[in-house]
Every structure is written in C-alpha cells, then in structure tokens.
Amino acid sequence: MRAEGSIVSEGAVCQLRDLGRIGFTEAYVLQQDFVARRKRGEIPDQFLIVEHPHVVTMGRNGRPENLLAPPELLARAGIAFHHTDRGGDVTYHGPGQIVGYPIFDLREWKRDVVAYVRGLEQVVIDALAGFGIEGARLKGATGVWTREGKIAAIGVHISRWVTSHGFALNVDTELDYFRYIVPCGLKQPVTSMRTLGCMVARDQVIRALIQSFARVFERKMETL
C-alpha cells in the first residue's frame, strides 16, 4: 500500500521525556545511557527535552577564536564551559531555551544524516509557523533562521546510526549571553521568539515542537 521507500514504520513509538532544567553534563550522561540502550534495542527512539543552566559548549569542529572569553571569565560570569562531541562550532545554552535531544536509530527512519538534520530544521520551522514566525533554512548554515537572525541551532553526533545532541530553540533566552561567543562561527545575529514579539509560554512551544516532531519523523509520541 505504501511506497517502498517509506517503510519507516509510521506509528513507531518515540518516548518523550521532558526533563526540565538539567545540567549539561548530567544530560550528556543521560543521553549516553539512552544511546547505549537504543543501540542494544532495549528501548524505542527517545526525544528528550531539557533546559540547561548557562553553558557554552564547543563542538568537535569548534575553532577556539569563536570563543570570545576565556573559560575563566565565563566561569566568573556563572557560565560553564564544555567540549563536546557534536558537530558544529561553539554555542550557548541557557534558561529560556528549549533544547531537544532525539535519540534516534536512523536505520529505522532513513540512513541519511543530512536528511535527519533537514528534518530537525523542519520540526522547528513547523512549530514556529504555529506562532506566526517565519523560519527558514539558510544554505550552508544549518539551523533555523528568521529575518532577525538565527533562532535555532543544530549539532548532532551519530554512532552506529544512533543520534544524540540535537537542536536548541531560543524562546525567551537572554541573548546577551551569546556575546561571549561567535555562535557557530557565524557573524549573523541571534534572535529569540520573544525578541520577535512572540510572548508565549514555554509549555506551548514544547507542545508545538512535539507535534511537528511526530509529523516530520512519523512517530507516535508516548509521554513518560
């Protein structure tokens, strides 16, 4: 009945875990654990939603010059600093941001890392559309962009087709914190939903993200 290319188990379960405010390292350890269990097939796909305290993270391809303040100064400003194994350059996470970490076995969706990243962008674009914000892709600069600048960042790690890390959407993030870095090594400004005039509750945005996530990746979301 269905086209052969999309055997992708429509309705395959994805477990949703809204973990609230959680440290970057704790979330990382948790992700590692889910990744290991996902690889062993013990659990279905996972979609973790978190909010981090102030933290600057540097991806594998990160260039030190994009960190504008030494870690020591960050520490004094109450910002943690971590190197991490996702793709991409340097970024900031903090209160007011929705961070999504899908632990996804791409073999059960598409064995295509670029398609996956485009999918994550679509999830955010669709969710934003529900609030009247026009998000778009910018060629050569993965993430979601608006006329006022970048609103969501993406960085992913894949091990045996299982994903970790994911995206970060600025809802009402204090954008001043981005001045410690050159986000993703790009000179363009960073923006948030609130800066664009959208005063919306975090929970509503999370709900919209979950809906678009289920649609884009064709998953049946199961809240835990």
Add this chain to the structure above:
Amino acid sequence: MIDVVMPQMGESIVEGTLAKWLKKPGDHVERDEPLFEISTDKVDTEIPSPAAGTLAEIVIEEGKTVGINTVVGRINEGDGAGAAGSAAAPAPAPPQPSPQADGAEPSRPEPAAAAPQAPPPAPPAPAATVVEETAGPLSPLVRKMAREHNVDLSRVKGTGAGGRITKQDLEAYLASRPGPAAGAPPSAAMTTVPPGPTPPREVAPQAREVQPPPIRGEAPATRVEPMSIMRQKIAEHMAFSKRTSAHVTTVHKVDMTRVAKLRERIKGQIQAQYGFGLTFLPFVIRAASAALRQYPVVNASIDGTNIIYHRDINIGIAVALENGLIVPVIRNADEKNVIGLQRSIVDLASRARSRQLRPDEVQAGTFSVTNFGSFGSVFATPVINQPQVAIMGVGAVEKEPVVVEDAIAIRSVGYLALTFDHRLIDGALADQFTGKVKSVLENWSEEVL
C-alpha cells in the same frame, strides 16, 4: 589488508570530512569499534572498524575532505597471527611524498616532453598533473595558479574549510618549494638571475634541463612556518585584550635609591641563606599589593555592566620563554614578604621555563606585573592580561643625576608604567594607585631580613 573507505552517510552525500582518527597506526582495533569520525554539515559521525586487526596505515589525514568510497586507511587483519601484527605496527608515514622529498625535485629529470633541443623562451607547462581528488573543491583562482606553477595539488596542505586548499596555502607551498619556479615562471627567473653563478649564455638552455639556474645559494624571499600552539594562543589573547579594553598607560618615575641600597646590603646574605638572588621585582610586587589593597578597583574585572571585585590579590608575573610568554600567578601575594615573593618568582619562573607549571598556577590572576627592565627597557606599555584591568611594567633601575633640594645628586631611578583599562579605571585613580606604589618604594620601611 582491508581497505577502510569513506562511508556514504546519506543519499545526497557525496563526500565527507575526516574529522578525527580515533586510532593511531599500529593500534589494535576490534571489529565495530569506533575507528574514526567524519563530519558532514553539523553532524559528527563515529565510524566503526569494518574488521578486527591492526590499523596499518592512515591514508587520509584529519581535516581532509574526500569523496565517498575513497580509501581512508588500511587494516591488517593478520593481527592475531603472531608476529604479523607487530611487524605491521610501525607504519606511521602516509605514502604521500613528504616536503623533504620535494626538496630533491630540482635534480629529478624532467619528463621527456620537456627536453627538446631548442626550448622556446617560455616553455608551456607540461600537461598539468594536477590531482584534485583529495583536495576538495577548488576555487578557479587556485586552479589557475596551480596550473601556472605546475603544482601537484595533492602535495599542498589545505587549511581552508574542510581541508580545502586556499590561495594562501598555495602561495605558502610555492614559497616553501625550493624547486624550479619557486614563485616565478622559469623564463622570468632566467632574466633576473645575477650573472655571477650562471654559466655562459649559450649553454644555459641545456643546463636548465638538469639544473634550474636561479636556485642555488639564493634563499627564498619569504619563509612560511606555522605558529606553535603557544604562539597562536598568545596572538589570540593579545588581540582579544586590545579589542576588549581601553588601554591607557601612565608612567611614574620612582626613586629606588632606598630599595637599591637595602638590596645591595642584603643580597649576598640572602643568596647564602636562601640560595637565590634578590631583584627589584619582589619589592615592586610588595608595594603593588599594598596599593591594590587600598584601591580594590584595580584588582577587579569587568563582566558586562558589572564590576567583579576580587577578594584575593593574585599577581601574575610575566615570564619570557625561549619562544613565547607565560604568566604564572603568585596567589595571595599580599600575604608574602619580600623573601617569600622572591622565592615564588624564582620557583614559578624556573618551572615555567622547564614547562612544569600546573594549570592552576597560571589561572585566577587578578593583576599582573611585567619586568621588562631585566632586558634593559626603561619603560614600555604592556598589554592587559584579560580579564584583569591593569598591569604594571617595571623598567630598568639605573643611576641618574637628579636634583634633590637644589643640589645634583646621584640616585637610582626607575620608571613604573601602569597600563589600565580606562573603561573601569579613571586616570586620576590610576595615578593615585601608581603614586601609592611609588611612595611605598621610595619610603621603604619594611625589614626584609
């Protein structure tokens, strides 16, 4: 031997960048154990080993972008079978020719096509042997330059995005290549060679086939050398500081006679008793500590629109290394007397030079002192050590004729330069601070021994 190839990570993906090798040549690797990482568009992917064995060879270096199915390395499966594994182990060098091999190029006979009896003044470049496969996408300019200079691009190290070869890379390669056409086409070189070492004109064309004329004994006009990591850090830090702070330097002349006499009197005894000499630096640091206590804003940092005042007075001392600079920190400098400070300086400086400082010994400084006087400088304008807001430079202390109560006297005089961040510290305060340091030094009253 099993070839390890760049995998295809999706339908539309035609190439990948080798981000990191997780194993070294000679390392044992299990089947399915992560072997290397590739990066594609914000995604880093761990690639498991296709077989168990020894990583025999790395073909594609980190940072290079290659097409899918390109062989990136080789695994020797004979690992378990006794000696085979260890024999294969020391194979670190990739099979590409090294720069040294390049140096031998001039003596290598040119391809037959390039040896006609009567070469035209500007021989056309032989059919370009440009290898673009491993070089990633190239700009038209780079392509053109490579053609003009007949460069095998597989030998040029790319530093651009994804290992792409930039114009600068090519220029650097050309400059470093001692072979023919090290920057200019052969014909141009011919006309610019000074007549001295060149053979008579008639034989020149023939000689050129074997030995290009312009090279011998003539160093290239430029030499390109990558910065050390430390140099990169220093460059980054200095430029960052200049970008960040509003640097202003104020200079005070200090009569060091009292301190100089004291030092003269006791330095022998200190050498005998403690095993190190006594310089002016611990006196200056002692005086600076007192001034920092009195003017806490000089012992502060800026965070956005907040001022962070530090409880502790941790003074960094700039130590010149053979090819760099490091600023180890004397913690709670205000709690140490002159001898304690001198001991810390000697200890930190010697361990800095032997690279045995612990990471925490170069952190948490709240103010810095640099002693350019030890190299003869009278005064200089140092760069602030971020995120601090001031640094004091100590010039050479020299005897000078000075007017004292309308008489000319010989005094030991030195200049103290304070570079301060004018965002936070006003000129008046900077001068009060430096005045305090000066006053402590000129009226030195503390016993040292």
